[in-house]
Amino acid sequence: MKNVKHLECINCGKxxxxxxGVYTCPDCGPEGILDVIYDYDYIKSRVSKESFKENRxxxxxxxxxxxxxxxxxxxxxxxxxxxxxxDTAVLAExxxxxxLYMKDDxxxxxxxLKDRASAIAVVKAMEEGxxxxxxxxxxxxxxxxxxxxxxxxxxxxxxVPQRAPQGKIAQLQIFGATVISVQGDYREAxxxxxxxxxxxGWYNRNAAINPYLAEGKKTVSLEICEQLDWQVPDWVxxxxxxxxxxxxxxxxxxxxxxxxxxxxxxxxxGVQASGCDPLTxxxxxxxxxxxxxxxxxxxxxAVGVPRNPEKALRAVRKTGGVYINVSDDxxxxxxxxxxxxxxxxxxxxxVAGLAGLKKAVAEGIIKRNETVVCAVTxxxxxxxxxxxxxxxxPMKVNPNLDELVSALEQRPGFFDYLNQ
Numbered sequence: 001m002k003n004v005k006h007l008e009c010i011n012c013g014k015x016x017x018x019x020x021g022v023y024t025c026p027d028c029g030p031e032g033i034l035d036v037i038y039d040y041d042y043i044k045s046r047v048s049k050e051s052f053k054e055n056r057x058x059x060x061x062x063x064x065x066x067x068x069x070x071x072x073x074x075x076x077x078x079x080x081x082x083x084x085x086x087d088t089a090v091l092a093e094x095x096x097x098x099x100l101y102m103k104d105d106x107x108x109x110x111x112x113l114k115d116r117a118s119a120i121a122v123v124k125a126m127e128e129g130x131x132x133x134x135x136x137x138x139x140x141x142x143x144x145x146x147x148x149x150x151x152x153x154x155x156x157x158x159x160v161p162q163r164a165p166q167g168k169i170a171q172l173q174i175f176g177a178t179v180i181s182v183q184g185d186y187r188e189a190x191x192x193x194x195x196x197x198x199x200x201g202w203y204n205r206n207a208a209i210n211p212y213l214a215e216g217k218k219t220v221s222l223e224i225c226e227q228l229d230w231q232v233p234d235w236v237x238x239x240x241x242x243x244x245x246x247x248x249x250x251x252x253x254x255x256x257x258x259x260x261x262x263x264x265x266x267x268x269x270g271v272q273a274s275g276c277d278p279l280t281x282x283x284x285x286x287x288x289x290x291x292x293x294x295x296x297x298x299x300x301x302a303v304g305v306p307r308n309p310e311k312a313l314r315a316v317r318k319t320g321g322v323y324i325n326v327s328d329d330x331x332x333x334x335x336x337x338x339x340x341x342x343x344x345x346x347x348x349x350x351v352a353g354l355a356g357l358k359k360a361v362a363e364g365i366i367k368r369n370e371t372v373v374c375a376v377t378x379x380x381x382x383x384x385x386x387x388x389x390x391x392x393x394p395m396k397v398n399p400n401l402d403e404l405v406s407a408l409e410q411r412p413g414f415f416d417y418l419n420q
Contacts, residue, residue, distance in 0.1 A: 003042050004068050007034040007211055010310050018068060020128045023209050033308060034211035035251075036068045040258045049261060052226060058082040060116055060219040066255055067219075068212050069123050077151040078109040080119045081219055085227040085373070091341040095358045099371045101233070102354075103224060104344050106379030110147040110171060112140035112300075112350075113220060113245060113377040118148045120216035121205040125154065130203035132157060136193035138186055138241065138299050139168030140349075140378050145205050146175035157202065159193040161186045163299055165383045185294050187305045207244040208307030214248035221252025224373050225262060232262050234370035235321070237269040239352035239377060240279055241301035243312025246270050249375075250315030266373075268321035269366070270312065271356030273298050273328065278305070279312050283323040289313070297328045297386050300349030300378055322365055326355040332390040334358065335380065339391070345380035347387075353377070 006015040009025035009032045016022050018036065025032025046065045055062045060081035064071060083105050092100035105113035118141065125133050133149055135141055136159040149156045156177040160169070161184060172179045182189040190206070197204050207213040225232065232253070238246040246268060256262045272280045275295030282289040289309035294302040306312060316323055326334075331348050334355035338344050346354070353374050360366045380387045395411070397403045408414055 001068055001070060003038055003046075003065055005037045005039050008037050009033070010035055010314070023204060023211065030209075030307075031310075033208070033310060036211055036215055038066070038255065038258075040255075044259050047259075049230060060119060060216065063219050063222050066215075066222060067120065068215050069120065070127060073123050074126050074152065076119050076122045076148040078115070078119070078148055080108055080115045080148070082223060083107045083220075085224060086342060086344065088342045091338065094337065094341055096361045096368055097366075097372060098369055101224075101228070101371075101373045102338070102342060102344055103220065103373055103375045105220060105375060105377055106344070106346060106350060108144070110140075110144045111379035111382060112144055113217065113375065114140040114144035115148065116219050117141065117207050117213035117216040117244070117248070118144040118205065120212050121145060121203070121210065122148045122152060122154065124210075124212050125203040125205075126152065128203065131155065132200075132202045133205050134158070134193060134197050134202040135205035135207075136160070136186070136190040137164075138302060139164045139382065140300050141205070141207065142177070142179075143168050143171035143175065146172050146177035150175045157196070159189045159196070161189045163302070165299055165385070167382045167384060186303055187291075190305075190307065206307070208242050214244055214251060214308075214311065217245050217248030218252030218255065220375065221249045222256065225253070225256055228373075230261055232264055233266050233373045235269055235366055235372045236266045237271065237353040237357045237372060237374040239298070239301050239349050239356070239375075240270045240272050240312060240323075241303040241306065241349065243279060243306040243308035245377065246315045247308055247311030250311070250319070265319050267319045268316045269353070269356060269360055270316050270321065270323040271353045272323065272325050273301055273331065273352060274325040275328065276302050276304055277325050278303075279309060280323040280325050282309065283313060283316060296331075297389075298331055298348035298352050299383070300347065301352060322360065324356045324360055324365070326352055326359060330355040330359065332386070335387065335390040338376070339380075344376055345387070346376040347378040347380050347382040350376045350378035350380070350382075
């Protein structure tokens with residue numbers, strides 16, 4: 001990999017060669033998360049804004065020069081990336097912004113942003129000759145890994161907490177994964193997966209441990225900038241669980257800055273659920289992250305012990321951004337708001353960012369004239385039960401016109417809107 005210099009510990013700064021089996025800093029242990037350090041001069045010699053105009057590879061692989069993979073490595077066969085960036089004018093007006101874009105990563109093959117990381121995991125596993133890939137997950141990372149691995153005939157073993165939604169479990173089963181439902185919370189699922197990976201020598205897809213996976217997630221930022229014709233928004237918004245996604249998104253903007261494609265970084269708004277907010281608390285206190293409970297319906301961000309806290313905090317602190325909390329009720333309201341005003345269906349964790357954005361605008365943190373990009377990280381079909389909780393049950397009538405008329409007349413505002 002000519003574009004990669006080495007791996008660097010974000011804790012002590014020591015560097016290590018980008019070789020198989022190197023995940024965390026041996027001196028710092030699990031807290032020694034590694035960064036992939038690139039040769040930006042080499043990358044600049046390979047790509048330009050003009051070259052991207054001619055590039056017809058509309059997947060994350062259009063950014064191969066920014067990724068820690070060998071140019072000739074085999075890749076998963078699913079079409080990951082280049083998800084739509086919608087100019088959502090009606091939604092923007094509803095929350096008090098002049099310009100708001102929604103990045104719908106629920107349009108990825110297994111319906112979440114996690115496909116970006118899993119595609120890299122499969123490539124790296126094949127480069128190392130691994131036979132099986134394993135991870136722990138609240139659901140989306142698991143299904144994305146299983147789907148991408150299945151596309152190349154590779155086996156997976158997935159550890160999920162007992163609260164994982166059935167929609168995500170169904171994906172795993174259909175993709176042929178060996179699914180271990182750990183009768184406990186996410187931290188217990190993570191620990192058991194770590195012990196099994198160590199015992200059997202499986203390839204480790206856990207994004208907080210494997211330094212290469214954040215590199216896949218950063219492609220969401222590369223796409224945002226390219227889709228905006230290399231104009232940098234004032235703010236980008238992400239819901240936050242383990243911290244890997246927001247950390248990876250920051251790395252994407254940093255890469256573009258370092259090769260001269262953009263002249264500044266956006267501010268980052270990190271959004272957590274109030275019932276599971278270890279990173280918000282650490283941001284406010286200025287200290288180290290402390291574990292919290294996992295009391296939120298947004299399962300994908302129900303992570304009481306984030307495994308990548310330093311990268312997640314760095315993304316917000318380095319850009320002058322903010323962490324903010326939202327309640328489950330605010331998340332459910334954001335699901336309705338997003339769907340009603342833009343036609344985008346997001347799962348609870350996928351729209352937590354929008355709930356936080358709405359709150360940040362109301363509190364004056366983000367101003368009306370600032371341009372914002374907000375990521376929808378997962379599709380609403382992942383968690384239909386909470387979608388119904390957010391939207392309500394349908395009207396039920398017998399096959400009788402008079403009964404239908406009566407029901408419609410009792411529906412608040414229905415005829416008022418039609419008569420406008």
